Amino acid sequence: MRRFGLIGRPLGHSASAKYFTEKFHKEGLSDCEYALYELPSVEELPSLLAAMPELCGLNVTIPYKRSVMHLLDRIAPEAQAIGAVNCIRRLRNGTLEGHNTDIAGLRAALDRLLGGAEPAQALVLGTGGASQAVQYALAERGIPFALVSRDAAKGNYTYDNLPCEAVSESRLIVNASPVGTYPAVGEAPRIPYAYITPEHFLLDLVYNPPLTRFLDCGLRRGARVLNGETMFRGQAEASWRIWNT
Template identity: 45%
Template structure:
């Protein structure tokens, strides 16, 4: 379904929403609608804006001068950057945006995935009282960029694996021969996500042991095939649900805090 302006939304004092395409299901709308009701936040509404091209963003903004903030999802986390006035440090470093703060004609981009993943990963590592010597990132997309940024912040060396490895990346065959060297394995690919729940990254799972930790950014289903491989071997696992809630709360904090502009990088 393509987005068309809805005149009924003009009466909402403060409008928020999600841009992406397609938007068949949305955690964000459910989350913020429930948050507004639970916390008695009045005059706010969260809607989905399935714009079929990022070129329609100016049209969307013009249609709703009451827009205060947007979440950004696939495929626009990188495509949206040229439309923004500035980026915060995390978004600039990662090269991907999932939150936009709208202040008149000023659009500032943020990456709350960084906050969500960092807080979730740190609690996972603290829970198991470990600081891994090395991590393996499965995938090379926008989510992988946020993961790389956080691992750098936490001083955890990492390697990246891809089905089509570029310079500086590993292929699955190469990494499977050395899988024991990566105690922390993070899946940033959509493999295993509903509805294709039977898929998983092509790892040598039989070589994994209790010295490993598996983190899956996928949260639907809550137990992925990747995680099942770990659980069957007594390996601690975690999904992306806590990260998802963390990034959503960070988005709300961003929207409610006065912006400090920085130069776009």
């Protein structure tokens, strides 16, 4: 049996196991299994791997996309440049390779959301591992961006001092934080939504629920919106390719 899975905490919102289980069924891969491994600490990863030698690959989600890196033997150049890992490949000799497939999903999501539009600047909500990939993707496109964080030391703004002008002038706003994820579906990043216009594009990396309060507020203001499903599927398929190389 070839086993794969997801590590992170919490994992109640994740659709990864369902996605891969359905994929294995459709493709007749009866020797493959995907499960969720909620680890209280990323430092428990070696114990998980020791207990399950048949684990071939893992996805990594919040809050371990950066902290897992010191436990890996090799990190792909792009993941190193991004500063976050969301995909681990375990070689037969036990070597652990870190990759970032979030970037593949983000490229697809931005293509779908923006089409041919080229926003002059963007606002990124959150500064965690997912935000690292967003920043990399925006830099690839030559889109300047500012960061909003709960921690003043990590962003250009905090949610408490975010100027209205930063929202009105940033025609692309990306929620790279977990705010609004199931089960906390009533929450949304604290930004002045009144300054969003029909010229805005809102991307939420959250896919559960499909319509977050963040996106709903954008829709009510006439903005074009996209949830995290495109990114989720893109990164999942990119992970599968890596595990099978």
